Amino acid sequence: MRVDVLTLFPSMFDGPLDESILRRAREGGYLELRITDIRDFAHDAHRTVDDRPFGGGPGMVLKPEPVFEAVESLRSPGAKVIMLAPVGEPYRQETARSLAKQDHLILLCGSYEGFDERIREGLVDEVVSLGDYVLTNGALPAMVLIDSVTRLIPGVLGDADSVTEESFGEDGLLEYPHYTRPAEFRGMKVPEVLMSGNHGEIAKWRKKMAERLTAERRPDLLVKGSASDLASDESER
Ligand SMILES: C[S@@+](CC[C@H](N)C(=O)[O-])C[C@H]1O[C@@H](n2cnc3c(N)ncnc32)[C@H](O)[C@@H]1O
Structure with a gap:
C-alpha cells in the first residue's frame, strides 16, 4: 500500500x-x-x-x-x-x-x-x-x-491469529486478559483454567471474560439489553 x-x-x-x-x-x-x-x-x-x-x-x-x-x-x-x-x-x-x-x-x-x-x-x-x-x-x-x-495489511503480522483474536474483532468485544509465567506473582495467581490444558474450557473462560470486560468498560459495544445482563453477572468472578 x-x-x-x-x-x-x-x-x-x-x-x-x-x-x-x-x-x-x-x-x-x-x-x-x-x-x-x-x-x-x-x-x-x-x-x-x-x-x-x-x-x-x-x-x-x-x-x-x-x-x-x-x-x-x-x-x-x-x-x-x-x-x-x-x-x-x-x-x-x-x-x-x-x-x-x-x-x-x-x-x-x-x-x-x-x-x-x-x-x-x-x-x-x-x-x-x-x-x-x-x-x-x-x-x-x-x-x-x-x-x-x-498491521492489517495481509502479511505484515507474522501470526494471522494476532489480528483475528484481538479487541474490536469480528465479535466486536474487547479482548480477554492475558497471563504468562510465573503462575503466581506477589500473591496474585493465574486463573487455574488457563493452566488446565483443557482448550474447550479455556475458550469458554476467554469468551466470558471478553464479554464481562466489554460490559463493564464499553457497554456501548454490546447490543442493547445484553450489556446490563453481562455487567450484573458477578457470579463467576
Ligand atoms: C487545532 S486542530 C483544528 C480544530 C478545529 N478548529 C475544530 O475545532 O474542529 C488542527 C488540526 O489538527 C488535526 N486534529 C486535531 N484534533 C483531531 C482529531 N481529534 N482527529 C483528527 N484530527 C485532528 C486536524 O487535522 C486539524 O485540522
Whole structure:
C-alpha cells in the first residue's frame, strides 16, 4: 500500500514509523510511505499556506491552492483522500479494516483552525476524527491511522491469529486478559483454567471474560439489553 501524507510538520514523522512492525512493513515493501510538506506547494517566497478566516474570528485557515496542487500532484487513479479533523466520522477498527484494502491513501493533516472548507468539498473522500478531543495538528492522528491500517495489511503480522483474536474483532468485544509465567506473582495467581490444558474450557473462560470486560468498560459495544445482563453477572468472578 502507498500512503502519502500532507503536513506542515514532516519531521514529526521521523521515528514513530521507523520502529518495530512499521519498519518491517516498510522494509518488506508492504507500506510505501511518503511525507510531503504542504509548504512546498506555496505560491510565494515566504511559503505561505494559511490566511485569516473570512467572517473574522481567531486563528488561521489552510488555503485551498497549495493543498489542491499537492493532492493533484500525488494522486493515483483510485487513491482515497482522507482528511484528519475533529469534525470527522469517529475512527474505528472497522475503518482501519476497510482502509487496509486500499492501494493508495492520501492523508491531509491540518494545523491552526483547520482547512478551507472547499478542500473537503473538492478533494476529500472521507473525513476522519481520532477522538472527541482537539490536537495541535494532524500528524499524530495520521500516524495512528497509518499504524492501525498497516498491521492489517495481509502479511505484515507474522501470526494471522494476532489480528483475528484481538479487541474490536469480528465479535466486536474487547479482548480477554492475558497471563504468562510465573503462575503466581506477589500473591496474585493465574486463573487455574488457563493452566488446565483443557482448550474447550479455556475458550469458554476467554469468551466470558471478553464479554464481562466489554460490559463493564464499553457497554456501548454490546447490543442493547445484553450489556446490563453481562455487567450484573458477578457470579463467576
Ligand atoms: C487545532 S486542530 C483544528 C480544530 C478545529 N478548529 C475544530 O475545532 O474542529 C488542527 C488540526 O489538527 C488535526 N486534529 C486535531 N484534533 C483531531 C482529531 N481529534 N482527529 C483528527 N484530527 C485532528 C486536524 O487535522 C486539524 O485540522
